[in-house]
Amino acid sequence: MLTPRNVSDALDKYYISLRFHARGGQGGVTASNLCVEAFNGYGVSQPQFGAERMGSPTESYVKLSRNVELVRSNEQVYSPHFVSVLDPSLMYEFNVTAGIPRGGWLIVNTTMNQLEIQDLIKRKDLNIATIDAIRIALDILGRNITNTIILGALIRVSHLFTLEELSDAIMRRFKENIAGKNIKAVEQAVEETCIYEVGIDVDFSAYTKIPWQQVKPELPGYKDLDMAGVWYCDMDENIIKVGSDQVNTGSWGEWEILWDQEICTDCGQCWFICPDFAIIREKGEDGMWHMAGIDTYHCKSCQNCLNICPVNAIGKKLKQAPGSCAVPEENGGE
Ligand code: SF4
Ligand code: SF4
Known part of the structure; x- marks a missing residue:
């Protein structure tokens, strides 16, 4: 069991590291910055973004210590002592426990229990804390933003900073x-966090740094790889499917985007603005292209289409993510 005393001792001698898994727009990077700001000592936070924006998986890293020499470098954390998962669906897509040493902590926004999580992550040597952050966020903030709430759970298990320092x-x-x-949401999270301990203390002195991969000359060049990132049409207007067509970007988003054919005036603005070519258009008998629906396999719910639609023909419904609580429907055009 972690106590404020042994965490404080570890901070004097080593650095304690954290990793946040979130989706773009959920505030994972803000959560990591807040850790550094709330901590009474020295710290650095470092985000890792992909090329995509809202809805895409993100990671951010934090190192905290009372010895400034130990937290001078900004770099990826490979063996975090605490990992926080802001979106439960990420546990199905990524190995969120990668690098966590025995006795480390996994803190998850979920309604799942410990056994369900252990079954999913295939590890029984990690302490687990859960918090139904989506419910608290919708109740208090009115939006599904869970970053500060997960920090309430972190306070309960880590003793890295106090509720007052975070506030x-x-x-x-x-x-x-x-x-x-x-702050009200954080207070509720501190109260409601469920803790499952496995009776193993994490060793704060152990950490791993993975060396840079060397580029191997025999790797294929760009001409040998699939084109990625775009769809395009040939001269006959047949869509040629390549590259990222294979990637299920639809699993990134937290919203299901809904289209109402009765209201739609077929203006095409959503098709122009969609960054993922996820607006389906079909050629009609009149030889013209018409709005035909949403490609849910590739729609990452950025909501650009919803915001631009002049007649509110596009709405959204919060997905029932695995392990998340049920939430009401919302209309579009916010
Ligand atoms: S269909 Fe709409 S919500 Fe989905 S990716 Fe395209 S613009 Fe974004
Ligand atoms: S922007 Fe709205 S009205 Fe225009 S095509 Fe898209 S859904 Fe239809």
Whole structure:
């Protein structure tokens, strides 16, 4: 069992590292910045983004210590002592436990219990904390933003900073009314966090650094690889499917995007603005292309189409992510 005393001792001698898994727009990077701001000592946070934006998986890393020499470098954390998962669906797509040493902590926004999580992650040597952060976020913030709430769970298990220290950091970072709601949400998270301990203490002195991969000259060149990132049409307007067509970007989004054919005026604005070519258009008998639906396999729910639609023909419904709580439907055009 971690105590404030042994965490404090470890911070004097080593650095303690954290990793946040989130989706673009959920505030994982803000959560890691808040850790550094709330911590009474030295710290660095480092985000890792992909090329995509809202809905795409993101990681961010934090190193904290009372010895400034140990946290000078900004770099990826490979063996985090605490991993926080802001979106439960990420556990089905990524190995969120990668690098966590025995006795480390996995903190998840979920309604799943310990056994269900152990079954999913295939590890029984990690302590687990869960919090139904989506419910708290919708109740208090009115939006599915879970970053500060997961920090409430982190406070309960890590003793890295106190509720007061985090509240001060939130007050400095957000406007007063937003800060107040976030602090209330954090307080509720501290109360409601469920903790499952496996009786193994994490060794804070052990950490791993994976060396850079060497580029092997026999790897294929760009001409040998599939084109990626775009769809295009040939001269006969047949869509040629290549590259990222294979990638299920639809699993990234938290919203299911809904299209109402009765309201749609077929203006085509959503098709122009969609960054993933996820608006389906079909050629009609009149020889013209018409709006025909949403490609849910590739729609990452960025909501660009929803915001641009002049007649509110596009709406959204929060997905029932595995392990998340049920939430009501919402209409589009916010
Ligand atoms: S269909 Fe709409 S929500 Fe989905 S990726 Fe395209 S613009 Fe974004
Ligand atoms: S922007 Fe709205 S009205 Fe225009 S084609 Fe898309 S769904 Fe239809």
